[in-house]
Amino acid sequence: MSKNKLFLALLAAGVLGATAFGFYTLGRQQAAPQASEIPSAAGAQAAGDKKVLYWHDPMVPAQKFDKPGKSPFMDMQLVPVYADGGDDDGKVSISPRVQQNLGIRTAEVVQGSLASALTAVGSVAYNERDVALVQARSNGFVEKLYIRAPLDTVKKGQVLAELYVPDWIAAQEEYLAVRRMQAGAMDGRTDGSMDAVLDGARQRMRLAGMSDEQIRLVTSSGKVHARISISAPANGVIAELAAREGMSVAMGAPLFRINGMDTVWINAEVPESAAAQVRPGDVVEARTPSLPGTIFKGKVGALLPQVSAATRTLVARMELANPGGRLLPGMFATVSFNPAAAKAVLLVPTEAIIQTGTRSVVMLAQGGGSLLPTDVETGAEANGQTEIRKGLEAGQKVVVSGQFLIDSEASLRGTSSRMGGSMGESATPGNDQASGKAPAKTHHGEGKVEKIGKGDITISHGPIPSLQWGAMTMGFKLPANGLPRNVEVGDSVIFDIQPVQGGMFQIASITPTVKPANAGAKP
Template structure:
């Protein structure tokens, strides 16, 4: 029993020692935390002065304000009527620019602020696109039957066969040629005056029958009738279409062969709609295809087709490429590189310096003495990490390329504060502040201030708070005292809030007493 009691006592002592140690450590931690906060507050500038202000001790404050309510200005230091804190001074920050921000060199280094010069140069970049090889539709030869006849023999019998210029394609038997040829030979054999005119007329009838001059010269040289005609290829290339077959009847004008040349080919490149302005007819293009590794084909943009594909949002650029060896074939996939065109001189800034807000483009301009000013610009095209600036800047200015978002945020806040200072009237004064109404309880009455614990003020978006007000010009009514619930009107006046009217809140009427029953009335 004694051993159990000793063990229990030892356990209790151990737990008590551990609790005491934890309490001491907690108190020490709280003390260190508070000390750290105090030390940090000593090193940090007061809230609301803006980490962007430098050497403000030698400047005269323009006014004081509460950082939580920056639209309210005060003409002297003191305690904030909104929060339990001192008012913060606001200093002049440059030559009248509302959005100017001043940053000390040490703070610029801490924020990682970097600048770059606005330069002049031409903005050019290579554009890449993809496309497919196609026949050059301007290099097409069509072979037709000049007269009605019959196909007796085909020398080129299948589509996509390669042919050379002058190569025999097919033979036609043309019955109509027999009569005109015999008439011409008969006229030539006849002797006498006026016979020459008959020969010329017969020669003309052979032309009308569809015979060419070389064929007529063959008739003249041989003196024989040739009812068959051999048709030769008018150009070198590939038989794209073949409409003739041996034994078939053809009429005058019937298409027999369609021959596409391969000395030049087209590549229909798919160019993004956003890059269409950078592609111009005549631009030099280099083409590469996976089927011919290491080969580079050069050409030029022949035309920009006036149509945009609604599904891919691309337009077609027609590139004409030289293909002397005939290696590039229709249907091949090609990668195209457009050489940059020499552009005019424009203002350029790094693209990271431009802040896109969705409705405008802003650049932070670095000035002397650590001053920074947001400037709205009109930007142009972007390439190679550079952005064209069309309006808003000049060559030689410095723009911020790192940390500009912090500066722009601070500048926007200062500009908003300046704009909230009041709207001038035509006569030079300011528009009088509109009155506000609230209900609260009087906590203290002094000669120059009345402290009221009031409820929410919807017109100012205030929550419940206790603050001081200037008494009305005629003083408080006699029926108002400390502890009373009042309804009052107030307005902003010279940086303070002054009561314009105040009256006790009417008490709610008491509920009517229950009627009493006369004596002796039945229950």
């Protein structure tokens, strides 16, 4: 019997111990969550320490609200924007690990010069400054023609034609007659009057078109020379031939046009966008398929002040030496422009530039994962490098891959540097007319003025059915001509609004609500 009592006592002790252990364990499990609530509360308090700047709809970031609630644009709650949330100036923060996962690469803004890679195709033409025009100096007849076809090559001094000039005969005979009268004087003396007559006869030969050399020939030979030999004044090619044997010519009539071949022009088409890289005096090198391996060097003579409406190109005129006359008019030539050494400029990879159509933007890396959209002014471009004239400094880093994703994030935050215009414009109900020619639609509402700022007014308004808005407090842009003087904070007002660019709404008209005369009387 004592053994049974002992067994029962031990069993009871075991049950009590197990029960005590169970309550102990349960107590710890219940106590653990309570203990874990302490850091959570601290974290919540830390999150609560952040100052909320405003609430907004991420799809219409330009519209700001001073209270939380449902978005009037989308079926979603408004999102708070904190003072340290990176919204200012469009700054976007991305951790280095996420940047690595997105494949975001950066490059440094460096200082250097752009190597020219500009080439253009042109054609060879005569140098119009190296032209000799041969004309008839007197009325006459072409008796003999030695050059009978255009494009014949001539040398300087080569006889081109012989002309018979009747007007010369009378002038030469008069001159010779005066000389004979002077020589046949009985006393062998001249009284000076014959010298004057002789000079007059010599002048009449000059007026008839005779050169001094031809006059000396008449004087030395004492014979009449009624024919003249026309010689080439320079080496070149007969570009125009207007004389034929037997034809009569008048004084001043063109007979031959001779183009020199010592130098030629190459007229090359330069794209309008690259015209700034070409300047008069720049050294060029020309190559032509007809002379493989031969390089002709010259300089840019002029950039003609005319743009082709069809090809959007300008004509650059180069003057090149043509030894041996191997470059012929009409030949095609490839011209490489080698401008003088350019000054050092800021350069970034061309792929870092985001072209919006109206501006050029780069994503500037500021350290610590912060990225900032920055407007830049670009210049020349060559070999994958673009000149930056304004907006960056040497040593800064810009994003060269993944920048479109970052810029999209910046656009959702309503930054001033977002691309392609305002996103909120397309997401705003009733705003289709804002970008068109038709006037924007107005919407009517009633509410109370909560705050008046420099450029905006905050109103707690009731529902606006035309926009499917519920009652809320939100800000509007002030009217273009300002608020009426009788509108103050705390006034009940009726107002009309209309959409403007950026997803915002502007007060079109606003009027205080007139209070009844007995509004303040007690019943």
